[in-house]
Amino acid sequence: MPQLRIAAVLALAIILQLSLRQVWPPLVNIDFPLVIVVYIALQREAWQSLIAATIAGLAVDASSGTILGAGGFSKTLTAYVIYFAATRVNLENPLVRIPVLAAAAALQAVVFVGLHRLLAQPLAAPFVPTLAYSVVGTTVIGTVALLMLDNVWSHRSQQRRQFADRRRVARRTRGVLGRRVK
Numbered sequence: 001m002p003q004l005r006i007a008a009v010l011a012l013a014i015i016l017q018l019s020l021r022q023v024w025p026p027l028v029n030i031d032f033p034l035v036i037v038v039y040i041a042l043q044r045e046a047w048q049s050l051i052a053a054t055i056a057g058l059a060v061d062a063s064s065g066t067i068l069g070a071g072g073f074s075k076t077l078t079a080y081v082i083y084f085a086a087t088r089v090n091l092e093n094p095l096v097r098i099p100v101l102a103a104a105a106a107l108q109a110v111v112f113v114g115l116h117r118l119l120a121q122p123l124a125a126p127f128v129p130t131l132a133y134s135v136v137g138t139t140v141i142g143t144v145a146l147l148m149l150d151n152v153w154s155h156r157s158q159q160r161r162q163f164a165d166r167r168r169v170a171r172r173t174r175g176v177l178g179r180r181v182k
Helices: 002-023 025-029 032-042 046-064 070-088 094-118 127-152 155-171
Strands: none
Touching: 002 025, 002 032, 002 046, 025 127, 032 046, 032 070, 032 094, 032 127, 046 070, 070 094, 094 127
16 A cells, blocks of 8 residues: 555656646756655665656656656665665654755766766756756755655654654663663
């Protein structure tokens, strides 16, 4: 059942990514599928995040006219890096997720442009302004989206937070005389 929810939200993000650029061109800088991929990777779902990243990247590449596979590879690499970081460091705090989302947007853009430069393909816009707008737009909209997704699907994340609080309490040891050491 969670795979169905992930597929539905990912399809909605892809549709938003492809349709909002016709409504207002600056919205092309917000990477909605990347936000969903980062959310899945932060939930420590490795295979789901990698598959979602590949599907999202290929779908956006196929419809946008860029190199087919560049977006899929960049999103997949970003999902793997975020998953790897989430398994090593506790990223459950919503304030910590903001720089993680900004770093994911920057990494995805750098890998995407690097693949274009490696294959000698022209870019549609200059790199630095596009990177800045993409990082800011994806971080701002993505933070709101991550909070909304966390409130909707928060059973596992609430459970992990509770266990984190329990581990923190359990780490407090008792001294020699039986008093708590602070």
